[in-house]
Amino acid sequence: MIPPSGYERRKDPEKVRLALTLAAAHLIAERGLSRLTVDAVAKAAGVTKGGLFHHFPSKQDLVLGVLGAMIDFANETLEAMMATDPEPHGRFTRAYLKGVFADQKLGGHTSSRTLCLAMLADPDLQDGWGKWVEGRIALHAATDDNPACALVRLAADGAWLNSLQHPTDPPPLPAEVFEMLMSLTYPSR
Numbered sequence: 681m682i683p684p685s686g687y688e689r690r691k692d693p694e695k696v697r698l699a700l701t702l703a704a705a706h707l708i709a710e711r712g713l714s715r716l717t718v719d720a721v722a723k724a725a726g727v728t729k730g731g732l733f734h735h736f737p738s739k740q741d742l743v744l745g746v747l748g749a750m751i752d753f754a755n756e757t758l759e760a761m762m763a764t765d766p767e768p769h770g771r772f773t774r775a776y777l778k779g780v781f782a783d784q785k786l787g788g789h790t791s792s793r794t795l796c797l798a799m800l801a802d803p804d805l806q807d808g809w810g811k812w813v814e815g816r817i818a819l820h821a822a823t824d825d826n827p828a829c830a831l832v833r834l835a836a837d838g839a840w841l842n843s844l845q846h847p848t849d850p851p852p853l854p855a856e857v858f859e860m861l862m863s864l865t866y867p868s869r
Contacts, residue, residue, distance in 0.1 A: 697735045699725040701749045704742050705795065713743065713798035740804065746795055747805055751812045754779065758816075770865030772820035773829040777861055780836045781853050797844055828864040835861055 703724035707716055718739055722732045736742035761775035799805040817824065817833075839857075843850035 693735070696725075696727060696731065697745070698749075700727060700732055700735055700742065701745050705746045705749065708743075708746065708795050708798070713795065713802075716743070718742070743795075743798075743802075744804060744808060747799075747808050750795065751808070754812070755816075757782075767866060768823045769867040770824055770829050770832075772816065772824045773832050773865045774862060776816075776833055777836045777858070777865070780840050781858070796840075800844075824865075832861045832864050 700721060704716065704721045707720055707724060711720075716739065718729060718732055721742065722729045725732070732742070736745055757779055758772070758775040761778055762771050765771045765774060795805070799809055839853050
């Protein structure tokens with residue numbers, strides 16, 4: 681047997697999966713979920729269609745993979761915000777409020793707004809996001825399971841839903857409202 685010459689591409693499943701996920705997220709943001717095709721994702725990621733189906737057996741699995749990447753990104757972002765917050769009471773809720781209104785990009789370039797819109801009509805996406813939120817609230821129950829923090833998270837979700845009605849130019853949350861919500865996350869004095 682003759683050994684291969686030149687560069688031999690080594691398979692890296694995590695990099696391939698990440699490339700597919702980011703390509704799908706970018707295409708969802710660019711075209712919308714209803715126009716997402718596995719052919720376009722495979723081409724954008726530089727992977728064969730068979731390679732795509734090796735990592736994601738169906739288009740729905742791919743979309744759930746994008747949601748998983750969004751959740752991972754949200755976890756990292758919120759953890760970074762919480763790490764700089766010296767007040768334990770309401771720390772998760774403050775990070776959640778800031779995260780909802782930050783202009784953050786999945787993979788450095790792809791907004792998750794379009795997938796968030798699709799989430800409103802897709803029970804699998806709703807279930808995945810709902811379980812993540814419930815899990816985070818349970819994880820931070822000692823510091824954030826109180827009526828004031830619950831009210832702030834619900835207000836943030838409502839303002840976020842309102843912003844989705846304006847996909848190209850979402851209205852900012854008024855500074856006074858943001859500050860009022862933030863003040864509710866601190867312990868009563």
